[in-house]
């Protein structure tokens with residue numbers, strides 16, 4: 001990328017744990033100032049990838065440069081420029097929030113003001129609470145504060161908002177947006193599509209250790225192959241031909257007892273009118289835009305949210321259409 005300075009350059013990263021290949025030939029080029037997402041199912045290799053980028057693990061093959069520094073050889077210098085919030089933090093349980101923020105501040109040349117930082121992650125009321133007595137969500141906020149205390153130029157956030165309530169989640173999102181305003185590069189690991197769609201300039205979809213697609217969120221959504229989806233439950237099987245002949249309809253299928261119509265244009269309106277005219281009674285009608293999950297399904301045949309979808313029943317599909 002001529003003319004653009006790269007914050008992260010990962011080339012051909014490969015990491016195996018015994019017989020398990022966790023990261024398989026992953027290459028990433030992330031320009032400075034970008035919010036870059038890594039999205040994938042549990043076990044896809046997201047955490048291992050960012051641990052390799054942070055120099056916390058050594059790749060079996062491949063190289064990583066962060067702000068021009070080698071992630072392995074230049075670790076000491078990189079530590080001053082990189083902030084890392086990983087899923088599991090091993091912090092001194094007996095220290096309070098304020099003590100931990102001040103302690104971590106001493107590792108850096110020009111740390112943020114501890115009071116302001118604690119306030120920005122919503123922990124002012126808990127500043128004197130020991131780490132061991134914080135709730136999971138509070139521990140999470142603290143780990144984000146500790147990733148930011150050294151004014152890093154590159155920040156790695158792993159599962160930024162997992163376990164946070166909606167208000168705390170929005171607060172974290174605006175913290176990330178203000179990092180962007182300051183020109184900080186953010187590497188954001190997530191399996192929350194909404195978060196990635198809202199925050200990220202570009203996203204790598206990771207599956208089984210490989211990058212299966214890399215694009216802007218809207219560019220990825222286009223790979224779903226359709227723009228709109230309407231789903232509903234019908235009292236009796238719906239003639240497939242009725243729906244397939246409608247304007248804008250590209251695909252009609254059944255899923256878990258629901259009828260699913262995919263296509264483009266004003267699909268909800270077109271489908272609803274046709275069903276009413278045909279005298280077909282339906283309930284729970286929903287109109288949705290295609291999502292990153294739809295793109296992931298189109299690319300890999302599986303849903304992003306393995307926990308929610310792997311248990312879905314597939315055997316009653318035939319009932320909904322005729």
Ligand SMILES: Nc1ncnc2c1ncn2[C@@H]1O[C@H](COP(=O)(O)OP(=O)(O)OP(=O)(O)O)[C@@H](O)[C@H]1O
Nearest residue numbers: 017020021022040041042043044045046047048049
């Ligand atoms: N220290 C380790 N030893 C052995 N196997 C590991 C280790 N860490 C991760 N793995 C395995 O490597 C694969 C990738 O794990 P990783 O944690 O990078 O994935 P992830 O996408 O971050 O998953 P999650 O969303 O569940 O955090 C998984 O199959 C995992 O079980």
